[in-house]
Amino acid sequence: MPDKILETTLEVLKEDAEGILADWIEQADEDGAKRIDLFSEKEERDQAASLLRSFRLGVRDASKDGEFDLQDEHWADLRGILSEITHERVERGVLPGEMAALILALKTPLFERLTEKLESDPERLIEEVLLLSKAIDAFAIYSNEVFIAEREQVIERQRDEMMELSTPVVELWDKVLTLPLIGTLDSLRAQEVMESLLQAIVERQAEVVIVDITGVKTVDTQVAQHLLRTAAAVRLMGARCIISGISPKIAQTMVELGVDVGEVRTRSSLRSALMDALTSVGVAIRPINDDKRNAK
Amino acid sequence: MNAAAIYAVEGVLLVSITSDITDTDIIDLQEALSKRIADTECRGVVVDISALEIVDTFVGRVLAQLTSVARLLDAETYVVGMRPAVAMTLVELGMYLPENHTALTLSHALDKMRQSGLIDGLRRG
Numbered sequence: 001m002p003d004k005i006l007e008t009t010l011e012v013l014k015e016d017a018e019g020i021l022a023d024w025i026e027q028a029d030e031d032g033a034k035r036i037d038l039f040s041e042k043e044e045r046d047q048a049a050s051l052l053r054s055f056r057l058g059v060r061d062a063s064k065d066g067e068f069d070l071q072d073e074h075w076a077d078l079r080g081i082l083s084e085i086t087h088e089r090v091e092r093g094v095l096p097g098e099m100a101a102l103i104l105a106l107k108t109p110l111f112e113r114l115t116e117k118l119e120s121d122p123e124r125l126i127e128e129v130l131l132l133s134k135a136i137d138a139f140a141i142y143s144n145e146v147f148i149a150e151r152e153q154v155i156e157r158q159r160d161e162m163m164e165l166s167t168p169v170v171e172l173w174d175k176v177l178t179l180p181l182i183g184t185l186d187s188l189r190a191q192e193v194m195e196s197l198l199q200a201i202v203e204r205q206a207e208v209v210i211v212d213i214t215g216v217k218t219v220d221t222q223v224a225q226h227l228l229r230t231a232a233a234v235r236l237m238g239a240r241c242i243i244s245g246i247s248p249k250i251a252q253t254m255v256e257l258g259v260d261v262g263e264v265r266t267r268s269s270l271r272s273a274l275m276d277a278l279t280s281v282g283v284a285i286r287p288i289n290d291d292k293r294n295a296k
Numbered sequence: 297m298n299a300a301a302i303y304a305v306e307g308v309l310l311v312s313i314t315s316d317i318t319d320t321d322i323i324d325l326q327e328a329l330s331k332r333i334a335d336t337e338c339r340g341v342v343v344d345i346s347a348l349e350i351v352d353t354f355v356g357r358v359l360a361q362l363t364s365v366a367r368l369l370d371a372e373t374y375v376v377g378m379r380p381a382v383a384m385t386l387v388e389l390g391m392y393l394p395e396n397h398t399a400l401t402l403s404h405a406l407d408k409m410r411q412s413g414l415i416d417g418l419r420r421g
Contacts, residue, residue, distance in 0.1 A: 194387075198380030205400055232392045236383040238376060238400040263394075 006059050008124070009132055012113045013056040021045070021052055023109035031101045038092045047085050052106075054078040059135075082139060086146040096147040103140040107133060167193050169200040175207040176277045178270070182215035190226035194233055201239050208277040209234050212270045214245030224259040231264040240280065241265070244273035302332055306406055307415050308340035309333065309371075315347045322358045329362065333369045340414040341366050342405045346377025356391035363395040372397060372414055374405035 013020065025048055039047075054077045061074035089099055111129055118125035167189070170178050179197055197209060211230060216223065231241035244267040246254075251268075254261075267273035278284060302325075303310045309332055311325065333341065343362065348355070363373040374397045378386075386393065399405035409415045 191384075194384060195380065198383055201400070202380060207400065207404070229387045233380075233383040233387045236375070236386055236393060236398055237378050237380065238398040238404060 006062065006128055006131055008114060008117050009110065009128055010056070010059050012110065012117060013052075013059060016113065017052065017056070020106075020109045020113070021049055023112075024048055024052070024106050027108045028102045028105040031105050038089075038094060047088075048102075050081055051078070051085065051103075054081050055106075055139075078139065079142065082143050083146045086143045087150060090147060090150040096144055099143050099147060100140045103136060103143055107136055110136075163189060163192050167196045169196055171200075171204055171206075172210070172274065173278060173281070173283060175205065175281045176210070176274075177201065177204060177206045177208070178210040178212060178274075180212045180215060180270075183217065185216060185223045185226055187222075187226070190223075190230065193226075194230045197230065198233060198237055201234065201237050206239050207281055208240050208242065210242045210244050210270065210273045210277055212245045212273070213243060213250070214247075214270065216245075219250045219253055221257050221259065224254055224257065224261075228259075228261060228264060231261075242267055242273045242276060244268070244270045302329060304336065304338070305342075305402075307338065308342055308406070308409060309336070309338050310342045310344065310402065312344045313348055315349055317348070319354060322355065326358060326362055326365065330365050330369060333366055333371050339371050340409045341371050341373045342399075342402055343373060343375050344377050344402060345375060345382070346379065348382060349379065351382050351385050351389075353389055353391065356386055356389060356393065360391070360393055360395055363393070367395070372409070372412075374399050374408065376400065376402055376405045 025045060028048075058075045058078045062072065086099060110132060114125060114128055114132070118128065167179070170180070172178050177197070177200055179193065181193065185193070197211075200206065201209065211227065213219070213227070219227075227243060231243065234241040242265045243261070246266050246268055248268075265273075265276070267276060275285070301312060303312070309329065311329060313325075317325075329341070332338070341362075343359065345359075359375060366373045373395075375393065376399045378398065397405075397408070399408055406415065
């Protein structure tokens with residue numbers, strides 16, 4: 001390996017930065033990586049220019065060093081700009097493939113110029129093209145990873161929000177709480193549900209808790225297990241748990257699955273569960289006296 | 297030092313377990329408590345574990361055992377003041393403590409015992 005790897009590439013980058021930039025954008029356009037609907041011509045150009053600039057700096061530092069490692073600090077600047085641009089593109093709805101195509105499009109103008117320069121030294125040409133190709137590929141992959149990470153963050157955030165929205169513990173009356181469950185109940189959510197429910201029991205000094213599963217789509221053995229564990233934890237805290245909203249269909253499924261609810265109380269509707277709960281805290285709902293109503 | 301003291305409150309035995317209780321303390325406690333139940337002919341025991349932050353299967357088992365011993369001596373045991381994290385851990389460990397009665401606080405337990413006549417039952421003696 002020569003002392004100065006990518007020397008010619010660096011030269012080319014220095015000499016004709018503007019030309020490369022123009023060709024790059026053109027190439028990207030041809031490859032369909034340009035999104036004029038999402039980015040203006042100028043933005044596109046500015047982003048490409050800053051990428052190219054830090055790419056040149058990276059190549060310069062790396063060639064000085066004689067080492068070629070993409071995890072090196074030489075490329076930190078490029079990585080930073082890459083993730084910044086990727087971040088912006090995710091927000092505007094660019095597809096990961098398009099972002100990768102944009103970066104890969106840089107190959108064409110660079111290789112063309114290298115071929116011209118190193119016509120007399122094919123061995124060297126192959127070496128530089130190989131390294132350069134490797135570097136550009138790596139950055140395309142890197143940008144893809146950033147893309148995926150960004151997406152995952154969005155998913156994570158949405159799941160958190162959903163989790164918070166979906167476990168509201170409501171105080172129905174003194175000492176009576178209810179937790180309407182909606183959607184699916186996986187282990188993570190079951191844990192969350194249990195935590196917020198037990199916390200609420202302590203905070204409100206609740207004696208009866210109604211877990212309403214009217215909104216739970218399906219009850220399989222796992223969901224049933226989670227429900228029973230929640231009920232057991234509620235009992236350990238010293239409160240009573242009533243599971244309500246068990247539809248005839250769910251009741252049948254539970255029996256078919258061989259789920260034994262043990263001593264946990266179950267009710268078909270929230271209404272009857274509420275009556276039950278109120279009775280056990282010594283409160284009753286009754287119609288307002290007719291005389292009083294007429295007096296108003 | 298005794299990590300768990302036994303007090304007589306309103307005719308029931310109140311056991312308060314502190315956070316730094318050791319395994320030997322618990323065994324001592326079991327012994328002392330069964331003696332006290334027999335001596336006082338008390339019919340209610342309240343175990344306050346609100347100070348307990350960490351439980352393992354041992355503590356869970358001892359709680360269940362305390363209850364069984366008390367029941368043999370004709371006393372019902374209420375576990376009160378369990379923290380959410382402790383409840384979750386016990387459930388996680390599969391220790392549902394089916395023998396124990398539970399209540400939110402000491403006063404809840406006393407209410408429940410009054411309702412079921414355990415406290416009056418004690419006063420006969």
